[in-house]
Amino acid sequence: MISRTLLVLLCSTLHSILASLPPDGAYPVPPIIGGLRLSSGGKIIDITHRYVEEMPAYGAEEGMGQVVRLVASLKNGSNANWSEFKMSVHSGTHLDSPAHFYDEYFDAGFDVDTLDLEVLNGPALLVDVPRDSNITAKVMKSLQIPKGTRRVLFRTLNTDRHLMFKEFDSSFVGFMADGAQWLVDNTDIKLVGVDYLSAAAFVNGRSAHLAFLKSREIILVEALKLDNVEAGLYNVHCLPLRLVGAEGSPARCILIK
């Protein structure tokens, strides 16, 4: 026989469970973790380029060439298919760590494995840059990116020209050194995304990178696939491989609307 105390306890537990359910019997709203509402059916937009032989490789006349090789195969009598891949860590959609342009950071181990996942995941603004110039200080100022914005993906003429679908073209646009320095000095941006293989314009390749990477707070994500994505606010998720000792890494980047 259930004691009176136990019965009261059971009733009050049942009551509190029922009270926590929504009145219309709908499922509870999933929790928001890191700004992302889980299991809400948010639209995923893949902003990563596919690794194909024709993809441009920085500074190379020919494309990436063969990336993936089948070294053992079922057809040839192996008991499984077994592939290897080989490419530069700055291939396709990828991240740069501070070690990319500072040898002292390279020696100190600031590789891609040290990049802050908090910076690589979270609310991000996709903006359209004026199509008639590189990203200078003047252009940066004109974009009027709100203070507090920590992640910005810059879409440029490179996307309109479909440059990631052609052989390497040094006429791509990117940050000039003064544009990079302006961003460092006047904004809270820590994740800088661009739509070609280098965040820096070809003519300012080294100086713009130096401006971005000096503080070791800014992460560059390059060669994003931003075709047919509306400008606006998203959640970005960009995950590099844990390549210890590497100053760059391919990354899978997605936006969630």
Ligand SMILES: [Zn+2]
């Ligand atoms: Zn790079």
